[in-house]
Amino acid sequence: MLGILIGIAAVILTAGLGLGSQQQVGAQISALGSNLLIVSPGSTTSTAGIRGGFGSASTLTTADAAALASKVAAPDIGAVAGVKTTSLSLTNGSTNWTTSVVGTSESWLTVRSRTLAGGRFITAADNADQAPVAVIGSSTATQLYGSTDAVGQTFTANGIEFTVVGVLATAGSDSTTNLDDQAIVPISTEANRLVGGTSKNSVSTIYIQAASAGQLSAADQEATSLLLQLHNISASSSADFTISSQEALLSTATSVSKTLTVLLTGIAALSLLVGGIGVMNIMLVSVSERTREIGLRKALGAPPGAIRRQFLVEATILGLAGGLLGAALGIAGAKVLPHFISTVLVVSPLAVGGSIAIAVAIGVIFGVYPAARAARLAPIDALRSE
Amino acid sequence: MHAAPTSAPRGVGVGDPTDSVPVIDLHGVAKIYATGALSVRALDGVTLRIDEGEYVAIMGPSGSGKSTLMHIIGCLDVLSEGAYHLAGEDVSELDEVDLAQIRNRRIGFVFQQFHLLPSLTAWKNVELPMIYAGLSKGARRAKAIEALRRVGLDDRVDHKPGELSGGQQQRVAVARALVGDPALILADEPTGNLDSTATEDALGLFDELHDQGRTIVLITHELEVAERARRIVRVRDGRITSDSAHPDVGRDLVPVGARPGAHQAGAGT
Structure with a gap:
């Protein structure tokens, strides 16, 4: 869950940095004048x-x-x-x-x-x-x-x-x-x-x-x-003169920010993967800790599907919680970071909503295996475990 | 007094001596555990019939196969050979999902370790089987509280298991077993974790349920517990070695000799 938290925060900050540098470049261009050609001697x-x-x-x-x-x-x-x-x-x-x-x-x-x-x-x-x-x-x-x-x-x-x-x-x-x-x-x-x-x-x-x-x-x-x-x-x-346009400037600026964005996205993706495995681990531990509960529920008539659903819902809630906390951390980071480095961070609702959706999806994807394991447990073995 | 079986009789066991459908009808049941080349017959040709309203104790030392028998009766495990009809329903061929439904509708379990969920209050524990039966929340709460009232715990509905004594916890477990109105209450060493006062308390509760016409099967290795039942079935080496009415049992029981699978009459050991 910490991994998801960090991953989502990184996604929001990355998207914020990318958007921010785009806006900065846009602002510089409008500061220089739009549709501008610059003729320099030499x-x-x-x-x-x-x-x-x-x-x-x-x-x-x-x-x-x-x-x-x-x-x-x-x-x-x-x-x-x-x-x-x-x-x-x-x-x-x-x-x-x-x-x-x-x-x-x-x-x-x-x-x-x-x-x-x-x-x-x-x-x-x-x-x-x-x-x-x-x-x-x-x-x-x-x-x-x-x-x-x-x-x-x-x-x-x-x-x-x-x-x-x-x-x-x-x-x-x-x-x-x-x-x-x-x-x-x-x-x-x-x-x-x-x-x-x-x-x-x-x-x-x-x-x-x-x-x-x-x-x-x-x-x-x-x-x-x-x-x-x-x-x-x-x-x-x-x-004996040079004509330069904003385009050249712009493409340099965007290629730099693109490289940065790709790099940060990679880091974010990695931490999301780690976070997903973390969720799976939590769920597997939860399955083995609650073997008796699963056995009891099965003995009382829970079909395998109900057990699977229960654990999937729990994994989804874990993912959602990680996503929400990560989003909060990311938004807080976007507020604090510009005070330390001279950069503009723009938090977009799309990035926040999208990354929370990713976190939930991770919860579901990495919850499937533990949930299937829980559903497969034989009730008698599960009841006997201590 | 006896409630009619909820499903129409069908496929009843051979040699049915009465008009009513037996709650448990095992015929030539075997359970074989195969590990590699070695195969162990945990149950070996068990034929047993238990009628509605009976109070039966299944006794046997550890390794006798009584636990396997309990798992088969409780639909927690599938049998290898033979046939099993539970309240008229053939359960020998059912898959996992259907067995879960059978357990939910037909059997109320009482376990040695109570198996209450510690995070849930008494009534929430009692409501569990009804969640899987698909009852509405309002109906579940009403029935759970009614079941707790029947076991004398109506003032403890919002207590968690940790706040209850062992005897009270087992009463909650009994309420949970009762709540779905099952054909059979299956108790696996229900007094194994209780002191003598709580044991007496729990056995008194089973007596009451028996008087109300409930069918109870109690698995135990303690003779004084088994003696509270009206009929004692002894198991050893995967076979039924004796099946006898308790000496004090009144005339309301079907004669033991009429039962298939009653190989030997009289108390064993």
């Missing part, structure tokens, strides 16, 4: 070496981003946001805070699937005017302005005074960066007034949102051919 293959940051090697430009946004050249692309990131110190009076300043266009909000907590986002007009406006993340707002409303406040960066026009809603963090700690400014403002120099028109990343999930691979092909054409490269193998 090497075509991983062995070709990584080119220097913002210098002559920066191969993606604001012009590339503008071309990709063309509905004629790339009909499967829904929205495009070129991003130029730089790290700057923002100053508000005596307070300062260093964060990544992201220069982009008005479509960034949809492409990255973000929402605003207050104010407005940067507009096409802001970009045309190289306006000194910024939309900041919630953490950045707290660092610079404390609890006061950030919208309408100002900060200074590189000697230019920016007005905060909006605050982003909280999004947490993806694997590498805090999504709540950044300042979004018009890309033209950043290129011309914050960075300047020869690389002012280069972008660090272009985010492309496909028009729909089904158009993702078409959008990928259109973006590749368009960029090759713009960069005057004939062979796709020598492309």
Whole structure:
């Protein structure tokens, strides 16, 4: 019964871990933006070496981003946001805070699937005017302005005074960066007034949102051919950019969680088997301890079927009890475990109900043999036993 | 006073001297235990007839075959040769399931070790045979309490065996034997585990049941217990060596000599 208990708890935790990691991956993907393609500058293959940051090697430009946004050249692309990131110190009076300043266009909000907590986002007009406006993340707002409303406040960066026009809603963090700690400014403002120099028109990343999930691979092909054409490269193998999609990320994440799930399921299955044998043992001991009772019941007129039923019912109750306790343990574990390891556990009613059903089935299956043995006992021998 | 047999008479034993169907009718019964090449005839050609309302003691030393005879009579074991009719029903050819039903309906057992289930209260112990007879819970409880009343334990219905004396436990066992209204009460050394007071108590109870017209077969090796019966059958080496009416028995019994299987008259030993 302890085995069943542990087995069922393991099944519930395993299912919870699997579901949890699936939800985590799903959450990360929606945090990055749905139907997203990421165009990065640089090497075509991983062995070709990584080119220097913002210098002559920066191969993606604001012009590339503008071309990709063309509905004629790339009909499967829904929205495009070129991003130029730089790290700057923002100053508000005596307070300062260093964060990544992201220069982009008005479509960034949809492409990255973000929402605003207050104010407005940067507009096409802001970009045309190289306006000194910024939309900041919630953490950045707290660092610079404390609890006061950030919208309408100002900060200074590189000697230019920016007005905060909006605050982003909280999004947490993806694997590498805090999504709540950044300042979004018009890309033209950043290129011309914050960075300047020869690389002012280069972008660090272009985010492309496909028009729909089904158009993702078409959008990928259109973006590749368009960029090759713009960069005057004939062979796709020598492309000076990389397009990656969420799919690749997703498949890696799911394959890892699948391996984990298979492993844990194996452990759970083993402990259920051990638990089943445990139930059989308990029942066999019970049969031999209660030989006299069986003999008496048979002498009083119990047919073999009635004895078999009695022991099967007892084994089923054992399995059910083990299953219920295991489910309780599993649910408790799912509540406690996330406090110790950074993982999400989701207890699904299906896993709980299913594993209790498994426990009952184990009780029945491993109860059959002891029950048959009890039913076969000859009443006289059984009555004589001590 | 005597209750009519519950089933119609059929296939009654040969040489039936009376109109009524005998409760037990064994004819040429043998039980052979074969272990490898060796075979032991535990019973060897036993013919015995016990009529309704009789109070019979089966006596014999250990190894005499009296236990085997008791198992055959109690339908706990199948016979190897011969024929056995219990209350008119041929039970020689029945399988395990049918034998279980026969035991349930026809025989009330009283054992030496009482064989009460320690976790159940008195009335729950008494109700056991009726569970297998398929009676409703309400009917079972009413009948169990009635049976306990008949053995004088109506104030102990909710006591567990551990809370009762040995004599009281055996009374519960007797109530359990009575409850299904069986054709035969079969008591296997019922006083073997009782002190002399409780023995007297239990034998008094059997006397009462006999007076009520119950058929009682009592297996014992104690002469003073056997002497309470109206007829004593002695068994040795798998055969009946004597079958006699008790000297004090009144005229209400069928003469012993008229019985098949009564090889020798008079008290043995």
